[in-house]
Amino acid sequence: MNVFTEIRQAVLAALEAMQGAGELPVGLDLTNVTVEPPRDAAHGDMATNAAMVLAKPAGLKPRDIAEALAGHLGAHDAILSAEVAGPGFLNLRLAPSLWHSVVQAALAAGADFGRSDTGTGKKVNVEYVSANPTGPLHVGHTRGAVFGDALASLLDFVGYDVTREYYINDGGAQVDVLARSVYLRYLEAHGQEVAFEDGTYPGDYLIPVGAALKDKVGDAYVDQPEEVWLVEVRDYATEAMMDLIRADLKALGVQMDVFFSEKSLYGTGRIEQALEALQSKGLIYEGVLEPPKGKKPEDWEPREQTLFKSTEHGDDVDRPVKKSDGSWTYFAPDIAYHYDKVSRGFDALMDVFGADHGGYVKRMKAAVSALSDGKVPLDIKLTQLVKLYKDGEPFKMSKRAGTFVTLRDVVDQVGADVTRFVMLTRKNDAPLDFDFDKVLEQSKENPVFYVQYAHARVKSVLRKAVEAGIAVDDADLGAADLSQLTDEAQLSVAKKIAEWPRLVEIAGRTNEPHRVAFYLYDLASELHALWNRGNDKPELRFLDADDPAASQAKIALARAVTVVISAGLGILGVTPADEMR
Template structure:
């Protein structure tokens, strides 16, 4: 039960009534009308901007229109007060019975409460896509968690989601990986290799790859020219790196439906075919690009190039498709890759990338628009850097990786749940300080502990209730029949309001592609629950379990179970556990 959607529909009925009465013109565009929680909870339970967004089109004063709408809503028995505020906002206060119905709906639906049936086109979410050249670092982890939670969120909102990983297994970086692994192969055979040459990957993670090559091939590869051994070593090294990456992702509870190989695009001729098609459509031409603004980069060449008309589709500049040696640019491969996604049925594409890919956004959105004839849309979500700290001090590099702290090191130290929740407890485009000491603290200042503790406490309430009333049925089905009229305290009302807001949070967070909204809401829910728990310490009549008052106990248990279900469902969407006990 989404009371915001219910009252959005009710406001639509009010507007239709005013139209029939001649107070409003026909055909008003209602798409910008929203029903949301008021900024200040003291103003009521719901607020709408209907008069503000419709007044201009209706050629009337916003405040006057708000009064007309409010008068219609006052006739609704569920509305106890409809007031006009400021220049034309309408605040609604609802009968408490409405929130009782919300609690019952949450009890009846369990963890399905708040999940929608939005439908719409298939959504392809591409995330992680780390180069298969070594273990994942903490920055990869942020994109991995964000993408996975976003995919979960979209699925919870009713969308059909494809989770995808793009394997960058073509290009210079995997040749460097092969040469680095070959050095470890020689080392495994007892050859002196000295220090790792500059330009190769120095981490110890390639030592097992070298040992595997030595066990499989003995000394046979030593006598072969690089052109012969490089493809074999490259394939072995990529397979080993992807196995390691999959293990790291599994440790975070992250899964993908599709692992798409960049190399297949080249082997299948997909890039060349797409460029020929774009050329036929007049979207590719030979020309020169103006120099970049400011100081010229050392690698800039003033030469005639094969260019994609990206500016025709909203980009700031046309973009090269071929390098000076005639090979495809990364952009050309990326266009073909996104076309492959569209050909597989996805018309809504989301790419989760590191912050250093900011220059990629406009060109790829232009490319997607071009190759789909405007049918597909691309949203690129950039994840900012993660600063890894311990008690406020920067953490040193990993010995195994050689250049950075691995994601697996962090997971092994603090656990999956703190990593996932804290990666989501800040908006993706803001830098994140991740303190290894603070994320395991058991305090209100540690959001993941605070939210999980709310679920554990709710479970403990039921353990207490079953000890106090051993013969009672406290199942969700039985509690849905409870009388909820005793829930009159302001703390109880706040918990019911937050339970009622949950479906809207899921829907709006999915629409905005912002999982942090859900993490913030869960912290609010937890805070309201802990506050009421503490209130009961001082006021025995407000305790969740009162052995001398079965009726109030039953009412509060219904509220606690509905709240517990919201926390469990929300944590599940974020990919975080909901423990019954905290140790």
């Protein structure tokens, strides 16, 4: 139930009636007519811009249209009043019965309250995390994982068919470095002293991998040349790191549908097939690129390369796909990977990248545009940096990782629920400060606590109601006489609940799961405010054992709050709290 949609339909019906009565010209485009919450709640419950957007095409003054529209809307059962404001905005005040019906709708729909079919079942691939399999996930990956996972859940909630995908970057030189690093730990497990040089990875996380390799092959690789062991150790180490990454993701509550290996593109003809698809469109050629900006001519060595004409699809410069020595660039397998996604029949693709990949956006979008003939959009979301603090100081690096703070460091400190919620309290492209002390505070200033506390408070009321013999099943609460909810604080809670379907639809359309976190905080604030009002006005307290009927109505309102909080936290991947400890 989306009351904003319902009232907009009432406004459109009134406008059509005005056209029929000759008060407006026929044939007006009503697409841009909106019904939204007013900027100032004191002005009413909703506001429409109808008169403002129709004045010019109708050849009439906005206020004249607004006044006529107000007259038509006055006959609607759910609209108590329609007041013209400013140059022609129309503020609407709605009947309490409408807000009561929202509570009933939330109880009836349960976890599905607010779900929509705006996605119309379109197939969307959301690729996120996709870290190199060379070590544990770090805090930057954590933010990308949380954002990508919440975005996928949000899209599912509004009606898309979503596939969550992880691209394993196991085809580049970094996995050879990983193999050499594991080999050093393998030698160390045999009692040899080793030195981590030439960019090898010194993190302690490879110690058990080296020891496990010793258990598997014994001394077969000791003092052997690299050509004897590199391939086998590389495969072994990569799988070991992916096991570690999968475990990290599980600890964060992230589960992928697909793990796609970059290595599967090499030696299988799949890269060649993707480039042939571009070649057939006249987009692959041999050429020499201009020197990069900032390079002096004497620093630039012009060389002929195989290039993708990405400028024909919105890029700034054409991009090399094959080096002058005949080897592939990093871009070539990425083109092939996205060609595979296009070939799988997705209607849209989304990639979640770290902030350091900003320069990769245009070329990747150009490739997908070319490969799909512009039919499959690629949207790339960048996640900004996370700064960690503890005891007022920057959080130190992880000894286990060697050079960075790991996902597990964060989750072990505060838990997955807190980690996920806090990571979504800022828009993905804005920097985020993560203070370990503040995120565990039990105060209004801590949004995750404040939302969880609201849910737990209502759960406590439900338990006490059961002890008092009051029926609190959703069916019983949905049948309660909600006309008893007349206090403005009670109606404010119902009005905030009514915003949920509209809010989640907007969040899905804009791909902004942080809107859900902000909304849940506001909803929790309304619940806590009503709770506190009960300290001064006993009749507002949710539970009154002497008046079961009144209690049911008030508990129905509170229960509807938990329905929405549970749904919203579900999108964020956070478990609602039944009690606070």
